[in-house]
Amino acid sequence: MKPITRNILIVAVAAIAALGGYLAQRSIAPSPATGAPQVARDAGAPILALNLPDSKGANQALAQWRGKVLVVNFWATWCPPCLREIPEFSAVSRRFADAPVQFVGIGIDQPDNVRKFAEENKVPYPLLIAPLETLAVTSALGNSSQALPFTAIFDRQGELDFVKLGTLNEAELEGKIRALLASR
Structure with a gap:
């Protein structure tokens, strides 16, 4: 050779x-786990910095709920997947009513639409109103298309633990919350 x-x-x-x-x-x-993009635990700071009006017009700072597991759900009344998801979020919210857990819905919608939806569906948690531009805070968390629904879950120290673009089912949501309540 x-x-x-x-x-x-x-x-x-x-x-x-x-x-x-x-x-x-x-x-x-x-x-890596499928479903949720991997994000830095401090990447949710722009969400916690939001100060938005609730359905009654009073400004609410998301930072006020530090110390609790915080579930922030971006949604709209014109979003069919959002409308399917919210009853499950409401049910889980009611189950954790006595725990250090706070749900907040951020409606990318008109105040009248959000107010009417909250009344008709008896949503047990605050619904805040935001313009479409507010979705920009979700881009760095894997929502580059700025689509709905989008959910971010923070631990009791205010660190981002989980994000999901698309619907989050009741069992998965409850499991994430229980895991965070059990830790630390």
């Missing part, structure tokens, strides 16, 4: 072995 052919063969075998090792390592390495 010529030295050049042998060197090419050695390089090819080494490359195949390296590729095989890479693929084998990748297949046994733990994969």
